[in-house]
Amino acid sequence: MxxxxxxxxxxxxxxxxxxxxxxxxxxxxxxxxxxxxxxxxxxxxxGADAASDKRLITRNATSLVFSLPIAYGERLRAIEGVSRVSWANWFGGIYIEEKNFFANFAVDPPSYLALYPEFLIADEQRSAFLRDRQGALVGRKLAARHGWKIGDTVTLRGTIFPGNWNFVIRGIYQGRDRNTDENQFFFHWHYLNERVRAVVPRRADNVGVFIVGLRDGGDAALVSERIDAQFRNSLAETLSETEKAFQLGFVAQTxxxxxxxxxxxxxxxxxxxxxxxxxxxxxxxxxxxxxxxxxxxxxxxxxxxxxxxxxxxxxxxxxxxxxxxxxxxxxxxxxxxxxxxxxxxxxxxxxxxxxxxxxxxxxxxxxxxxxxxxxxxxxxxxxxxxx
Structure with a gap:
């Protein structure tokens, strides 16, 4: 039938x-x-789906546009439940013209890459990136879109940090997972900090956010409270949240x-x-x-x-x-x-x-x-x- x-x-x-x-x-x-x-x-x-439950983002409690002193890093490392600490600055550089927008960050390469094992990089490229203060690490999709290769020099026009900034591509990373972002551009925070210190000393030795690695992802709320309590009543109070909550904050704006x-x-x-x-x-x-x-x-x-x-x-x-x-x-x-x-x-x-x-x-x-x-x-x- x-x-x-x-x-x-x-x-x-x-x-x-x-x-x-x-x-x-x-x-x-x-x-x-x-x-x-x-x-x-x-x-x-x-971005929120790809976030790790073992990473916190610590930023200025007033607003993301305000920075935090780099000296906070040592105090963060001493907090119970913290395994690693790194930091990053949103650079906001423009490649040739504004339509070529992509995320670009100044980071501390050794500690940052240790916190992001989902970025897969060939050993020789990793070593070259870590050695070269002017080196850059870019995502596979970003490199393919602009035709970049290892050894190419890329110039970004600064917006937050004015001037032309030259970088040499030392590594191209691939995502370990399907939802890993392969459209990012990373370079050395110390390279940025040195130039800022020479031009605008009062803006030197500051970071946009700290990335805090946790020993146990289940302790995220507790460790966040400890971090914010550590810097309460200071000149730059902090707001700590999980990486997923941080990403969802941007989604909430739209x-x-x-x-x-x-x-x-x-x-x-x-x-x-x-x-x-x-x-x-x-x-x-x-x-x-x-x-x-x-x-x-x-x-x-x-x-x-x-x-x-x-x-x-x-x-x-x-x-x-x-x-x-x-x-x-x-x-x-x-x-x-x-x-x-x-x-x-x-x-x-x-x-x-x-x-x-x-x-x-x-x-x-x-x-x-x-x-x-x-x-x-x-x-x-x-x-x-x-x-």
Whole structure:
């Protein structure tokens, strides 16, 4: 019986070919758009998802734009529960023109790389980067986007720290995990600090944030309290939070945009659901006589309902399947163009399941009313339509 229902459903799908093709195209575009929008949302949270539970970010309690004295580092190391301490400064340099934006940081390479084992670097490149005070370490995707190679000299125009800054690429790192950001640019904090001391001495020996490694990720809240208590009532009080909370703080600043994208993704599904429901209603009306004939031949009303439902699900399976398949090349193309905005722009497994569920939901909802009406049709009324 199941084989009969499926065979008849697929034949019915193609009976009105133009309508079927238009419906499939609409379904394909809707599921593709839904997948792309959900990928954008996932990309927005990628930094938070990649955060480690064994790292804290300690910054100035007043605002991120205010710095902290480098001398805080030694006091941080002495706090119970802390395993390692490093620091970083947001540099804000521009490569050639502003559209080439990418994250660039001045860091303490030995301690920083020890805290980020997800950055995979060849041993010889790591050694060269650590030795060269003017050296830079760049992500694989960033290097590919600009055609950089080991030994190339890159000039960044400073914004926060004015002037032209020359760096020599000594290493290119790869991400250990799929969601590791490979679009970052790192160089020596001491190189930055030396130039700042020579030009603006009062801005020297300060850092933007401290990165604090924990012995036990479960102690994050306790260690955060200890750190902030250590510097309470000082000239530069601190605010310590997990790396994930720190990243989510940036996402919260654009939360309205994220909510709007999520809303649009669901509106797309609602629109195609209405289109699909209209298509199934038209198909069911055209086959009223056929459904009545089936009932007259002794087929149960449930079979008639299953025919309508199977036809709807078959259309959604074909259209949705094409939309899901096209999501991969579409995301790859968009990711290449927006790599400076979304360092990680990959189709997540959760997105594929959401697309599949959306396609199935469209098929079920669109067929609900037509199937119910087909099941309730009277044989006499249906056969009268033939005459």
């Amino acid at each position: 199941l084989e009969l229902v499926l065979r008849m459903a697929f034949k019915n799908c193609l009976r009105h070919r133009l309508r079927a093709l238009l419906t499939l195209a609409g379904l394909m575009v809707a599921i593709l758009a839904f997948g792309l929008l959900r990928t954008v949302v996932a990309a927005w949270y990628s 939360e309205t945009i994220v909510l709007a994208i999520q809303l649009v993704s669901f509106v797309v599904i609602l629109i195609i659901m209405a289109v699909m429901a209209n298509t199934m209603a038209m198909a069911a009306r055209e086959r009223t006589a056929e459904y009545a004939t089936l009932k007259a031949l002794g087929f149960a009303p449930a079979l008639v309902g299953w025919l309508v439902l199977a036809e709807s699900l078959a259309l959604c399976a074909m259209g949705g399947g094409l939309g899901i398949l096209l999501t991969f090349p579409a995301c790859r193309a968009i990711g290449e163009q927006l790599g400076n905005i979304f360092p990680v722009f990959d189709v997540a497994t959760a997105t594929l399941w959401q697309q599949t569920a959306a396609a199935a939901l469209i098929g079920l909802v669109a067929a609900a009313v037509p199937a119910w009406r087909a099941m309730r049709i009277r044989v006499v009324d249906g056969l009268r339509a033939v005459a």
